[in-house]
Amino acid sequence: MKAMEPYLGSGEVMERYRISTRTLHRWMKNQALGFPKPFRINRRFYFKVADLDRWEASRGAVSEKQVETVKGLPIVSDVIQDYAGFVKAMVARRRELGLSCMELDLRAGMQESYANKLENWPKAYGRGIGPEIFPLWLGGLKVGIILVDLPRRPRKRRTLDASVAA
Structure with missing residues (x-):
């Protein structure tokens, strides 16, 4: 038996991209955008997670699966x-x-x-x-420490008062 692919409902997609319902509908209608087509079940939209990941990758987004190392x-x-x-x-x-x-x-x-x-x-x-x-x-905790150079903040130069310097 084939494993079921994960799907996201409209609400989860809107939360994922931080968009409104109206924006989601505009994205679905705009063919030039290439937003994945949803499946419709009982007036609800469901999107394949794999399709959303591919769409993000095609737009140059960094996948959450890509972990910094x-x-x-x-x-x-x-x-x-x-x-x-x-x-x-x-x-x-x-x-x-x-x-x-x-x-x-x-x-x-x-x-x-x-x-x-x-x-x-x-x-x-x-x-x-x-x-x-x-x-x-x-x-x-199975962690280690790696030291890295942080960008230095410019130092504030102190100016000497004329009275102190004399």
Whole structure:
């Protein structure tokens, strides 16, 4: 038996492209645009996801399936520039993997409830990260760190007052 292809209803298509009902109908009528033809069932329109992906690709859109990579590995966070951003990215990764703090502790070989302390570092019971825990936390979430050059912000030059310089 052939697997069913995924379809999107009109509402999902409008949400995907952030368009109104009127715009969707204009796109469907405009043959020069080449928008995929829907299937109509009981006065409802359904679009094949594969057709929508092909249409996006023909228009030069980047597919959501194309993941940004560094050295062939997928990027799983935004740019991190401070400790709070690092912890936020680690929490997001843990949640993405569907792990609780206790599961992460077990997986990483950290003592019980240590991940919770790391994630809540500004609180009284929180802990900062040390050289022993750092590789365990990264390994438990199956992530690594790659440093990249960020564009430098121009420095503001200080001008010396004449009275200070004298």
